[in-house]
Every structure is written in C-alpha cells, then in structure tokens.
Amino acid sequence: MVRFLKRSYIYLLFVFLYMPIAVLMVYSFNDSRSRGTWGGFTLKWYGSLFRDRTIMSSLYSTLIIGVSAALIATVIGTMAAIGIHNSRGFLKKLIMNITYIPVLNPKIVTAISLMILFVFARVRLGYLTLLLAHITFNIPYVILSVLPKLRQLNKHLYEAALDLGSTPAQALWKVIIPEIMPGIITGMLLAFTLSIDDFVVSFFTTGSGVSTLSITIFSMARQGINPKINALSTIMFVFVLALLIIVNVRQARDEKKERNGKIGAKKQVSPYALEFGDS
Amino acid sequence: MRRQSMMPYLAWMLLFIIVPLLLVVYYAFTIPSETGNVWSLENFTRFFEPIYLKVLWRSVYLAVLSTMICLLLGYPAAMIMVGNAFTRKSALMLLFVVPMWMNFLLRTYAWLTLLERNGFINVLLSALRLPRLNILYTNSAVILGMVYNFLPFMVLPIYSVLSKIDKDVIEAAGDLGANSLKVFMKVVFPLSLPGVVSGITMVFMPALTTFVISRLLGGGQFTLVGNLIEQQFLVVGDWGFGSAISVIMILLILLSMAIMSFFEGEESEVAPW
Numbered sequence: 001m002v003r004f005l006k007r008s009y010i011y012l013l014f015v016f017l018y019m020p021i022a023v024l025m026v027y028s029f030n031d032s033r034s035r036g037t038w039g040g041f042t043l044k045w046y047g048s049l050f051r052d053r054t055i056m057s058s059l060y061s062t063l064i065i066g067v068s069a070a071l072i073a074t075v076i077g078t079m080a081a082i083g084i085h086n087s088r089g090f091l092k093k094l095i096m097n098i099t100y101i102p103v104l105n106p107k108i109v110t111a112i113s114l115m116i117l118f119v120f121a122r123v124r125l126g127y128l129t130l131l132l133a134h135i136t137f138n139i140p141y142v143i144l145s146v147l148p149k150l151r152q153l154n155k156h157l158y159e160a161a162l163d164l165g166s167t168p169a170q171a172l173w174k175v176i177i178p179e180i181m182p183g184i185i186t187g188m189l190l191a192f193t194l195s196i197d198d199f200v201v202s203f204f205t206t207g208s209g210v211s212t213l214s215i216t217i218f219s220m221a222r223q224g225i226n227p228k229i230n231a232l233s234t235i236m237f238v239f240v241l242a243l244l245i246i247v248n249v250r251q252a253r254d255e256k257k258e259r260n261g262k263i264g265a266k267k268q269v270s271p272y273a274l275e276f277g278d279s
Numbered sequence: 280m281r282r283q284s285m286m287p288y289l290a291w292m293l294l295f296i297i298v299p300l301l302l303v304v305y306y307a308f309t310i311p312s313e314t315g316n317v318w319s320l321e322n323f324t325r326f327f328e329p330i331y332l333k334v335l336w337r338s339v340y341l342a343v344l345s346t347m348i349c350l351l352l353g354y355p356a357a358m359i360m361v362g363n364a365f366t367r368k369s370a371l372m373l374l375f376v377v378p379m380w381m382n383f384l385l386r387t388y389a390w391l392t393l394l395e396r397n398g399f400i401n402v403l404l405s406a407l408r409l410p411r412l413n414i415l416y417t418n419s420a421v422i423l424g425m426v427y428n429f430l431p432f433m434v435l436p437i438y439s440v441l442s443k444i445d446k447d448v449i450e451a452a453g454d455l456g457a458n459s460l461k462v463f464m465k466v467v468f469p470l471s472l473p474g475v476v477s478g479i480t481m482v483f484m485p486a487l488t489t490f491v492i493s494r495l496l497g498g499g500q501f502t503l504v505g506n507l508i509e510q511q512f513l514v515v516g517d518w519g520f521g522s523a524i525s526v527i528m529i530l531l532i533l534l535s536m537a538i539m540s541f542f543e544g545e546e547s548e549v550a551p552w
Contacts, residue, residue: 021389023392076287106532217384221495
C-alpha cells in the first residue's frame with residue numbers, strides 16, 4: 001500500500017512535468033486554432049512553420065552560432081583544462097574560481113555585463129557579439145567536462161610517450177587528446193545544447209535584425225498563443241531528446257569502461273544534471 | 280602538457296568576464312554629469328526607495344515561496360526515488376530531467392496554453408463540471424512557472440546526497456531503538472542537509488533573478504528584480520541604476536553561496552549545476 005502511494009506520488013509529479021509538453025505536442029496537430037476544441041488532425045502548422053521566414057532565419061542563426069560557439073569553446077576550453085590540470089596552488093584555485101563565475105552568476109548579470117562591454121567597446125551588436133557571448137558562457141562547461149578525464153589519465157602516459165621519442169606536441173596529439181576525447185565530445189555537445197537553449201544572454205547581446213530561436217519564441221509568445229510555436233516545440237523536443245540520448249549512451253559506455261579499467265576514477269560532471277536556470 | 284595552453288583562455292576570461300564585471304561595478308558607482316562620470320552612491324540609494332524595495336520584496340517573496348514549494352514537493356520525491364519503490368533508478372532520474380532539456384521559453388510558454396481562459400486545464404475542468412481556474416497573469420501563475428521550471432534542481436542534489444547515505448547508519452539507528460520518524464529527524468535529514476542547502480540555492484537563485492517567467496505568465500505590468508534590470512538596460516537606458524541592481528544581486532548570490540558552503544563543508548560532491 002505504502003509502495004503504491006509512493007509510486008503514485010512520483011507518477012503525479014511526472015504528469016506535472018510532462019503534461020505541458022504533451023499538450024503542446026498534441027495541439028501542434030490540431031486543425032482548430034483555438035486550444036479549447038479539437039478540429040481534427042493536421043500538419044498545416046508544420047507547413048506554415050517552415051514557410052515562416054522569421055522563424056527559419058532565426059533557426060539558421062541559432063544553429064550557426066550554436067555550432068561555431070561550441071567548436072571554439074571546445075578548443076579554448078580543452079587547452080585551458082590541460083593548462084589548469086598542470087598548474088598548482090594559488091594560481092589553479094584562482095583560475096577555477098574565475099571559471100565558476102559564469103556558471104554561478106545569474107544569467108541576467110552575465111548578459112548585461114557583456115552588453116555593457118560591447119556597447120562600451122563600440123562593437124556593433126549582432127552576429128559577432130552573440131558568438132562572443134555564447135563562447136564565453138560555454139567555455140566553463142567544456143573545462144568542467146574535460147578536467148575529470150584529465151584527472152583519470154595515467155600520469156606516466158605522457159612521460160612514456162616522451163621516453164619513446166615523441167616530441168611534446170606529438171605526445172599531446174597522439175596520446176593525451178585521444179585519451180580525453182570522451183570528455184571533449186561531452187563538453188562540446190553540452191556547449192551546443194546550452195547555446196541553443198540560451199535566451200537571456202542572447203536577448204541582451206544581439207542587435208537589430210539578428211534573432212535566435214529563443215528570442216523569436218519570446219516575441220511570439222508575448223503576443224499570445226501561436227500554433228506554429230507548438231509545432232516548433234514538438235520538433236525541438238524530439239531533437240533535444242535525441243541529443244540527450246546520445247550523450248547518455250556515450251556516458252554509460254565511458255562509465256562501463258572506467259569500471260572495467262582504471263581505479264579511483266573521479267566523478268564525471270553529469271551533463272544532464274547541469275543548470276538550465278536560463279531565466 | 281604545457282601550462283601556456285591556458286593563455287587564450289585567461290585572455291578570454293579577462294576580457295569577457297572580469298572586464299565586463301568591472302564595468303558593471305563602474306557604472307553602478309558613477310552617475311553622469313557635465314564633466315563626465317563622477318563617483319556617487321546615488322544609484323544605490325535610489326534602490327532603497329519604496330517602489331523599488333517593493334519590487335525586491337515581491338521577488339524575494341515569490342522566490343522564497345516557490346523554493347519552499349519545490350522543497351516540499353522535491354524532498355519526498357527524492358526520498359521515494361532513493362528507496363525501493365522503483366527498480367530502475369537511473370532511468371527514473373533521467374525521466375525527471377528530460378523536461379529540463381526542452382527550451383526554457385517553450386516550457387514556460389506551455390503553461391500559457393494550459394492556463395488560458397479557454398486553455399487545456401479549463402476545458403478539462405468544465406468537462407468535469409468543476410469551477411474554472413483563472414490564475415494566468417497573477418502571482419500564482421508566476422509561482423507555478425517557477426516551481427515547474429526549477430523543481431528538478433531541488434530533486435537532483437537531494438537525491439544525490441540521499442543515495443550516498445550509508446544504509447548501515449540508518450539500520451544502526453533503528454537497532455538502537457529509534458522509530459522511523461526519529462531516524463528521519465535525527466539521522467537522515469541532518470545527513471541530507473548539504474543536498475537540501477544546495478537545492479535551495481539552485482532554486483532560489485534563478486527564481487530570484489528570472490524575468491522571463493514573470494513577463495510571460497505574470498503579464499506585462501508584473502515586475503520582479505529581473506524585469507527591473509531588463510527595463511533599465513533595454514527600455515529606460517539607465518545603465519547606472521541597472522548596474523547597481525545587478526551589483527546588489529551579485530551580493531545576494533555571494534551571500535547565499537557563503538551560506539551554502541558553510542553548510543556543505545569542504546567536500547561537496549554535488550555536481551556544480
């Protein structure tokens with residue numbers, strides 16, 4: 001009986017969490033524009049979604065910025081993680097604290113501080129500023145994904161490579177990077193997802209004419225309900241779900257490898273436990 | 280494995296994290312005058328005028344309320360999920376976080392569809408011949424939006440702490456004669472405190488600084504601290520005042536982080552969200 005009550009409680013919470021998404025998805029196939037009535041099955045909202053110039057161009061911007069910000073953040077973040085891993089004491093502590101600033105700061109503060117910087121430095125708000133801002137809030141997450149992998153690394157691998165005659169650069173490229181690759185990929189996927197989910201930072205650092213999906217959704221939602229958004233939600237949910245499954249399968253595989261291999265493996269930053277308080 | 284490899288990162292962080300924050304502080308402590316910007320505390324004193332204090336009070340009130348609701352809903356949920364009511368725990372946790380991966384705006388927008396006058400909930404209620412629910416554009420809708428968006432942040436850290444409690448400790452307490460209520464009050468809850476504290480911070484901070492939830496579900500006239508900052512930068516153009524409010528927010532966050540680390544101690548294993 002108690003077990004039943006416990007289960008029901010959790011199921012009720014799941015209803016609470018999933019109902020809004022489910023309702024959105026169902027209504028995206030509703031022929032009637034009003035939410036109250038079911039006018040039959042239709043795909044017309046998907047059609048008008050793909051014909052909507054504003055949505056399509058903001059989708060394009062979101063993807064371009066998401067991909068480039070993720071790539072650049074991954075390069076800078078991975079290099080940074082290697083450097084941080086090899087530094088000690090006060091310097092390391094200081095750098096880690098700075099790394100946590102964008103993670104802990106309210107998004108709105110990060111957003112306005114970057115906006116002030118760009119306006120102050122007379123950089124025209126638009127694609128460039130969006131990209132710079134996204135890279136900035138992405139890098140810490142890449143570092144936090146790569147660092148645990150570096151800690152798991154066998155210290156002597158690098159030395160062994162050098163002893164066997166490789167140059168430091170070769171040792172890095174042929175030994176270290178392949179070893180920490182899972183962390184790098186996880187970090188990159190995370191960065192990409194954070195980028196496409198971001199609203200607040202984009203909202204403040206974009207200029208006229210350039211809009212990301214989140215910004216477009218915001219301005220559409222302010223004007224009330226629009227079935228095109230429902231269709232968009234459905235597509236995005238399915239897409240994000242697929243991405244999430246990939247990340248998790250990868251992680252499960254890594255963990256399995258760890259259990260079979262190295263001892264004393266440190267806990268990996270779990271990407272699905274990360275902040276989405278994008279308020 | 281050279282240390283120089285972090286140079287690009289250091290330069291980047293200096294330029295895009297440190298300098299912007301210093302600019303915020305600079306604008307917060309200066310006001311424009313004919314001879315350029317002069318140092319002043321005016322932006323801060325202005326914040327303590329009744330209308331702005333009311334905004335702060337409302338934000339804190341709504342954030343505290345939604346944090347408490349999240350705790351009341353989330354703690355039992357975490358306990359149940361740690362316990363033996365379910366077998367596949369990791370799948371369960373995954374189900375809990377999947378909605379978080381939906382675009383934040385879409386999640387909030389979804390509640391518009393549900394709460395509307397002719398929305399899903401009201402259609403359902405009238406089909407059941409129950410009175411209609413008209414809470415859209417009120418405090419209740421904003422709290423609902425916050426709880427919906429931030430509940431997993433409460434459940435995750437509590438779950439992770441609870442799942443690490445040594446089962447032997449609980450059994451020992453039982454063997455020593457404590458009933459289950461006593462075991463909970465004296466053993467389980469104190470041990471789970473780090474998770475509770477980090478859950479509270481993880482819900483309270485975004486709830487305090489949100490401006491999207493209040494804008495969409497609270498309607499246009501509804502102002503929280505986040506909306507106030509947004510207005511100063513995008514509508515009024517008063518960077519000084521907007522920066523001062525941001526500085527106050529940072530101080531509030533630092534304060535709650537200090538409290539959090541005090542409770543958590545050195546060895547926190549809760550993932551930094």
